[in-house]
Amino acid sequence: MPLDPAREWLAAGITGLQRQREWDAVAIVRGGGAPGDEVAFVALPDGTFVLESHGAADPTFFAGALRESIVPPYRALAVRRPELWAVGAVGIEVERLDPSPRGTELELTWSGSQLALTIDDLPAEPGQASALERVAASRVRGAYAAHAHRVRGDLWELSILKL
Secondary structure, three states, rough: OOHHHHHHHHOOOOOOOOOOOOEEEEEOOOOOOOOOOEEEEEOOOOOEEEOOOOOOOOHHHHHHHHOOOOOEEEEEEEOOOOOOEEEEEEEEEEEOOOOOOOOOOOEEEOOOOEEEEEEEEEEEOHHHHHHHHHHHHOOOOOOEEEEEEEOOOEEEEEEEEOO
16 A cells, blocks of 8 residues: 555645745844743834733834834834844834724625624624725725724724725
């Protein structure tokens, strides 16, 4: 009976397909902290930061390490390893939504004939996200899915995908 390594390779996760890139920029920095500490933040185009992790860490230190690799806006995560900090960042799109909808997470879908909205995972009247609908409709022709995450005040992180 011939040996078929393909089955074993798939079980081990070896498919020949490369993984999707997780970070747009990475950096390593020396600094204090305990192994396992994490600092999550969003860097905004105006040079300010929104700290998303608990604690009073200053994201300026980590943003400095990324300065040559990525321009704001981006979302970053710094994780303390035994001797160093590893910092990863991914570029994001931010937009002011006016009027700013209630909630912190919006999911708006347009099927081509029906508009559906959830706010913080609860069904809602689509008219409550009219600003997100305007932005999505101006960028995508036909069916789409739009996700918005409130960063601060009326500033939202957007992801709009054609379906």
